[in-house]
Amino acid sequence: MILTFSDANVKAALKAIESEVATTSEKIEMLIEIATRLQGQAKTIEQIKDSIFLYRKGMELNTHNESLLKARCLSGIGTALRSIPDQEENLLLEAKNSYEEALPILEKYASSLEIAETQMNLGIVLQGLVEFNKATIQEAIQIYYKATKIFTGENYPQEFAILQNNIAVAYLSLPLGPNKKKIRYGVVVQSFQSALKWVTITNHPSEYAMLQNNLANTLQYLPTSHPIENNLKALKAYDEALKVRTASDTPLEYANTIANKANVLFNLPDNIEHPEMGNTNNLERCRKYCEEAYAIFTHHKQVKQSCVVDSMLQDIQKKLLNY
Template sequence: MLKRQPMSIGVFPGTAGFFLLPPIENADTFMPSLLQGFLPEPCPKEWQFFLSAIEGEPVERVNELLPDTKEGHFNRFILFPEKRNYKKAESMLDGDLKLLLDAVAWRLNFKQDPPHFQDDTADEIKAFILATHAYDAFQKRDWTKGIQLLEGAAQTVKEISPIFSARLLSEAAATKQSLGFIDQRLIDLYKTALTLTERSKFEDMRAELTFQLGTAYQELADGNKTYYLEAIKCYNKALKVYRKENAPENYAIIHMNLALSYLAMPPNEYNYHLKNAMAIQSLREALRYLDQEKHTELWCSATINLANALQYAKSSHIEDNLWEAVALYEDVLKVRKKETDPHGYARLIANQGTALSHLGAFSSAVPKLTEAKQIFEELRDEESKKVVEDMLLEIKKKKEELSKQ
């Protein structure tokens, strides 16, 4: 028997998340698992185009499999957003599906304004339209309204399409975070989205949400040890999915954040050296998979943080650590120039000078520190200037003590 139009709008990533599924016999028996990301096996022949899109086949192949129905013409407009395809789909659709077409058309710049739903509009389409109005609000820089609309859309489909709801919540949370709205509400959004994905097939989605939750904890921490520990827990969980073999860039970025959480965590007499050692381990791992040219800023950040951590690592090879730190700073100085980033350059040579002074290489340390002091003075960074002045004064005292021996 035929039931209402099966809806997987917003569930799958990419093009497939926009596709309409034609009604088939007993579709309602497939829908609960389909809405968690599991395709029926075998896949009904009427849905072969959908399977083809999910598996990443060329759009030409997906197009070949589209049926000559209203759903097929809607989906053809998604694949090839051209005026003639829009007009053909428009001539075949009415009611909820016409609203959905107009919402998609707005997203593809075919309509000036997004449509408005009716009281009896299906919840999945209602949520899609609410999300469209959210993106319209973002274009108008009304961030608060946009976030509220996304959260409202997520609530609309929370019971019937949990993955669609989770994707909407994830967008709302990511937007909040990018705008610097870091609070407990942000944590709750990510947690709710994660809960909604628990039974789904989308392992990568859960890993991404877990990583983002970790960054939210890390940004909110501000010295709170519990939040840093929660961030570390999230990063370690995400690393079970983002492995060096299948996602080297994500793997490296997570290790970077893991290291920064360890370094920022308030120390005590028991954990100071352990957390420093853990940070060094993660930074070394990140640098194995960061390309200096492709990920220049990330590579610089990881290299500098590793050098800084090595300076203060408790080890039986303190001198080796310090020389490695000096060499790492030198590597970054080949990329980070005084002309383009005077502040970053000054911090680099100040750190390098400090490491050299710890090695007793005063003749090399003093010129570095003196140059850093001059740049900080020019930039009116009195705090950094004072730190360098204190180091220069300490070197002067050490040299005087040595001359008396």
């Protein structure tokens, strides 16, 4: 890892630990505090790597092997590593190892809040490793549920919302037999609705939009004898998400949501009382959403999403020609 120490905070941290006034423990705590702040405000990968350097510097100074300080450095390294974009599993595996080494120590010496935060972060890493066959979705779900014992909706609505969203997404990818699909979707919908009891558009708009969008996605594919009713509920949930997600402020999230909404409109009758009359109006709305989403995805070089939306535009055109 090449470090330039261009960030003023890093230079200040390195200078601070040279002080003869501070004790070794105080120096390590100082490094952890600066690394955490730098990591939280990082705008570049280099700044994240600099925070990792500071955490590791803290571990080097910890010659007396103070357990809690070591665990906090390890947890910080894990969080920094998982925030670095990577197409492979190496950084996630390194983050997993850091969290798993830190957790037993934290469980012995740290506050319940610190433990739950590390559990939640480990769950995110495990969920990311599933596609590489380096973890199971059951492991991720199990650790998420441990974190919910502390991160309750009443006391920590934001963290609770993230956990419930992650649990729901995890359940959707859980391999189950056909006879258990209804149970799976029931758990998923319940997770989203449970989180939305505590998260509002005013207090936590980002999490609110995420939950509404993902709830709508689930409602689209919910096994039911009332698909139109569920699709109408999905449209309302997408509209709630779009109160937060805008083309100017969150273009990619906005594009994802309108593309999802278009998918509902594709098969939704214009008049639900008379479905035989077709859905040309909804198809036109569908096309407008897809054209807008395609433009945004293309502009941001999101090739996969652009291709999906382009394919949908072709399907819309074919369907309209049949009317």
